[in-house]
Amino acid sequence: MKKALLLSILGAFKGERTIYGALHILQGKKSAQAIQDSHFYSLLPFYNLTPQMTRIDLEKLTQELVHEQSIILDEEFAVLTDKGQEKLAEFAQNHPYMTELNGLKYLQQTTEYWLRLTLLIQTATHLIIKQPHFVPVTSNHSVQKWVKAQIKQNRNGLDHLVHQLYKECDAFLSTCSTSQATAFVLQLSSPAQIGLTIQQIAERLQMEELNVAVMHKATLHRLFNAFQTHTFETLAICKVNEQTFSTATAQKTAQLLKEGYTLLQVGNKRRLKQSTIEDHIVELALYDSTFSIEAYVTEQEIRAVDKVANECNTLKLKELREALGEEFTYFKIRLALTRKDYLNGSTTIIR
Template identity: 35%
Template sequence: MSTPFVYDVVLRCLHKINGERTVFSIYHLLCGKKSSQTIQDAHLFQLAPFFNTYNAITRQEFVTIIEELKASELIEHKQEDVYQLTQSGIFYVEDEKAKHPFLKYLDGYRFQTAELFWARLSLLVQVASHLIRNESRFIPIQSNRHVQSWLKIFIQRGQFQREKLGHSLYQELSTCLEGMTDLDPAIFVIRLTGHERIGLTEMQAASVLKLESTLYHYQFLALLHEMMNRLLEGKSSYPLLYSMISDLHNEALLTDSTKKTYQLLSKGYSIEEIGKIRKLKVNTIQDHVVELALQLTDFDITPYVKEEKIVRIIEAKDKTGSKQLRHMKEIVPEASYFEIRLVMSRYGEEK
């Protein structure tokens, strides 16, 4: 049996962080943990595509992966929970890159609602195929009540005529799937349920297509992400499909708590005042400010860190070549960790 593709993903992530974070930062990344640290790491280390792409993994399963990579001498232990790739590991990652070009479509952080998009779409395909045949009795492929309720409202609105729904859906899906190099549309189509046709589960689809299960998982996810990307970029060409995600996608993927802090910041309250109002620690509010700097390109960080200090922190980042805050603080001791995090959030991804 081939090595699970998720092992390759973990190696890629370890290569990116290069010993500057613990291995569990990768576990949190794959699970899509919505903490300021995980979100910041996703951007600082250019790992946003892998965010929330394998949320079914357990901590023990992840530990097993690390142990097996170590036993294979692809990684080596540096300090507590910190590992780096060996030379063999680096060669392995470089060699594997050319074998999986479909990863260029993966965009986990941007499309965190991909699973919900799939649930809606797969149910709509099933419903449309039965409407064409004037059949209303069938077992919904999606048992989620919220998804079922959403679809009922979607159809009742009457924006798309029932008799033309199936045709429009087929045309838009066909167009959307065309020209996806490095991805086989069968990855997606084989999962669809229609009239007198039951779509395959993820495991069944992987078996039929003769793909290792986690490789199939990532290909399917990458295809969904690219579909959503195409719908957003050409929404006028996909009125039906775009209407399915128009309420899901938010360019600024802020956590709910950060949104509340942002509202108060916009009213002129200070970090300390917001902490008192919301009964949260100042550090928590600072985490929200860092998240805002990451997500909002027009968010001004100068009220929280002076311009001359920003320059010094950027110089320290370039000098150390590291993304570890303590290394930068050694060079700019007068800067707080909050100020360094804020500057790194805004400028840390620059080459």
């Protein structure tokens, strides 16, 4: 599956970014370039999918893709062949859950949420039958402390808690594929069963281990998205507070902007170049879709950038500016690109 993931990213890059840019996305590198590429090239589903991947792994996979005639490699840049495009289409068709992933948005929530939920289910199902002694599914102290607090705070009784957990899991999993639901349930521990590992589930389902891991992550991200439109009150108690991923220096700029300072005033006050402050604005817009950019770029300009990017089939800033004209600064173009995914079906995209 790693090869297919790499091929997907290289296909989106269209030879405009190096193969190492693909590596940084798969690793979940917290650099401005990796974050920007993930957004601009609509690659958020691939962010942090293989954090342990190395340069050696990447170069080996790249050479295999070259050998299979799936890509043409020119130094560090790759473009897909017709054969590569066919493989890409086949992968997308066979793995529809990929579109539900958002590795950046849910980067630090996914693992902790799952630990909380699985331990809560294990604890509640044991306590309800008076079996307080069991080996917890996680030794994470903060998660154990959180679950103990939830059990103590539960005022409706364990019967109600277990019933609601079952009811809501059943309702949610009915919206997922059979494989997703199976992988979800098989990992749960209770007095009746010991949860299986991803490796064990992969063997049972006759799937690649990475495939199962990615599929399960997509299931959780689907659940997180469902919290916004569905009432899963019991499942939602395991939610982890969203954290900001923007840098401390960008946050300082954001605070000054909230206080009414202009970009020029922020730069003067912080003794930073205007270009640095502009970098902060782009960073804030990338990390937070609700961050208002209307003071710096109009909705009409955003649509103009998107139109030219589609017509020229490129996201290279230099080429976009040449096509748009000198009145479009690199700052405006970069900001506009942070909102390109909100254009379809959105009436207000500058927020």
